[in-house]
Amino acid sequence: MKVTLKVWRQKDQKAPGGFQIYQSPELNPNMSFLEMLDVVNEDLAGRGEDPIAFDHDCREGICGTCSLVIDGKPHGPHQGVATCQTYMRSFRNGVEIVIEPFRARPFPIIKDLVCDRKSFDRIQQAGGFISVRTGSTPDANSILIPKENSDLAMDAAQCIGCGACVAACKNASAMLFVSAKVSHFGLLPQGQPERHRRVTAMVQQMDEEGFGACTVTGSCEAVCPKSISLDFIARMNRDFAVALLKGGPKKPSSGGAG
Amino acid sequence: MNLLRQLWRSSLGKKYAMALTGVALFGFVVGHLLGNLQVFGAPELINSYAHFLKSKPGLLWGARLGLLSCVALHIVAxxxxxxxxxxxxxxxxxxxxxxxSAWKSRYMALSGSVILAFVIYHLLHFTAMQPGINGVGDFNKLKTTLAGEPVADVYAMMILGFQVPWVSLVYLIAQTLLFLHLSHGLSSLFQSLGFRNHVWWPRITAASQIVSVVVFIGYASIPVAVLAGLGRDHAQKAKAALSSQPLESPESSIAGVAKEALK
Known part of the structure; x- marks a missing residue:
């Protein structure tokens, strides 16, 4: 099979970008989308042209490095799948495919289809962790966690931080990512001591990065390669309100036991 | 104060403000609808209700200022x-x-702006009673008597007002946009305030849809009923009052007719 690619090319962050059209060489329909780009790049390099820059790493859907908005949908035509696990058999022979980078002010484009997602790292660094070492794998049932909570926490922990939620949202809002990271710890006992500090710090960092606000359009949920639910956004909204109402940690009173 | 400043500075806090003022404004939409539906009763029903509201200026202006601040907060956020x-x-x-994305969710700013424009028109139309914009005449001249007291004939004003087809059309368009705004906004406010889980979300969205449809039918029924002939006889008599000069003799006007009816 062969396809036509309409690809966003941009030399660097400052240079203005634009679309260019490329004809692919003969492709195997069982190639992944990224393998197709590899083949196109090999062809471009052979002709002495600058290959198309794109992000990729594990290519098995767990690292969150691949991006791309394919025909208007982040991570291509399927639900619950990242670009790296999208295959050329999902496209018709001879079709034109529009490939764009993830677009948001907090995700500046570095080159072509590669954008800088360090804003997500800074949000994580603001509170997406547990400060105190919780020990290695505990014995089973030494810390009791309700099944529903552990299931939900694992759903949230599926987030690979790819940024598709931001790319899809009409407001470029990062609420789904931040709420998944907040809920992941907020649902487990080890995350409780810092629960309120975490949500306020992460939301504050999210706002500082310049992401938009949530208008409950549902785009993020629809494109998330890990099918993370909007429910987590509601959970974060609730946690943030409770955290603000309760205020910061109280100063320890003098004296007392011990 | 510190808490409020912190809330306002965060995008989540502004969404709380949108949601809470939205609840207040929705409360008004429902209350106003219930008041308006009295037009389907006898003229005295809605006239006495309107007179009751006017006779409590403290209550009326308290509610008006409260609503106005909600509107302002909702719009600024x-x-x-x-x-x-x-x-x-x-x-x-x-x-x-x-x-x-749900398509209604993408047009909240547009539907909100149209509703705001409509609210301004509606206030000029029936509250400030500007004669130039209603296509009928001076609504201030519509008077009737209730228990011997001269009061505004709100019933006649509504009937005459909605008998103008383009006015009814404006109201119906505005109600359609209010329906769109509510059908996304009502469920979303639960999300913004954090009251949602996978069990309740389908119920919340379904209930929001139903409530939005009911509100739409309720409001739209009034201009539609008037165009279909509701209160036509009453309006005929009231129209005579509009064309005549300031009411001197009660017998020549709707006031006299109403007096007869009350006896």
Missing amino acids: AVQLTLLNRSARPIGYAGGSAYG
């Missing part, structure tokens, strides 16, 4: 959030965008 959202994506997509 909406404008600031919209500007934030626009600035978060300086370059848009060529291959289509907002995949998987």
